[in-house]
Amino acid sequence: MCDHVLSDNELIAKYLDGNHQMLECLISRHQKKIFSYILVTVKDKALAEDIFQDTFIKIINTIRSGYYKEEGKFIQWAMRIAHNLTIDYFRKNKRISTIENRTDFDIFETIKIHDESVESKMITQQIHQDIRCLIELLPDEQKEVIYLRHYSDLSFKEIAEQTNVSINTALGRMRYALLNIRKLMKEKNIILTT
Numbered sequence: 001m002c003d004h005v006l007s008d009n010e011l012i013a014k015y016l017d018g019n020h021q022m023l024e025c026l027i028s029r030h031q032k033k034i035f036s037y038i039l040v041t042v043k044d045k046a047l048a049e050d051i052f053q054d055t056f057i058k059i060i061n062t063i064r065s066g067y068y069k070e071e072g073k074f075i076q077w078a079m080r081i082a083h084n085l086t087i088d089y090f091r092k093n094k095r096i097s098t099i100e101n102r103t104d105f106d107i108f109e110t111i112k113i114h115d116e117s118v119e120s121k122m123i124t125q126q127i128h129q130d131i132r133c134l135i136e137l138l139p140d141e142q143k144e145v146i147y148l149r150h151y152s153d154l155s156f157k158e159i160a161e162q163t164n165v166s167i168n169t170a171l172g173r174m175r176y177a178l179l180n181i182r183k184l185m186k187e188k189n190i191i192l193t194t
Helices: 008-016 019-041 046-067 076-092 118-136 140-151 156-163 167-187
Strands: none
Touching: 008 019, 008 046, 008 076, 019 046, 019 076, 046 076, 046 167, 076 118, 118 140, 118 167, 140 167, 156 167
């Protein structure tokens, strides 16, 4: 019997102590919200059920392995897992092309704003978020040239003047920034799609 007074984290603690019924309580408490979110996004009941099942398998495995941290609310964490698995589905099954590993690769050429569908918007948002996270890992001068070029839309001549360096130095910083982003993508196994 589910104890509705217990918090999500208390249910998790009891589950980890061996009371497996607490996990059922946790799932039944949140299944409607999580399933509804997935269904609205994918618009296919059978697919939504598959992603919902994958979501809870991942949640259970994470809790069992001890990686679940009580930093935020359980439902927000669970919804993020559902969101990420939905994006993964769209990336794998919509035949979206991935970036090829070439020397003239410019990560920003791959970002195009789509107005076609929910899945395109979700994927584009995730790409932007992934790129912003990667940019934050760059050295300051490389980060600066990327922001000035791609977010402030300055020319390399303007960047050189604003940062008090030569155009060649500004171009070099951009080149190294793009090489470093590629390296970080490989290390973190991030696949950007368009």
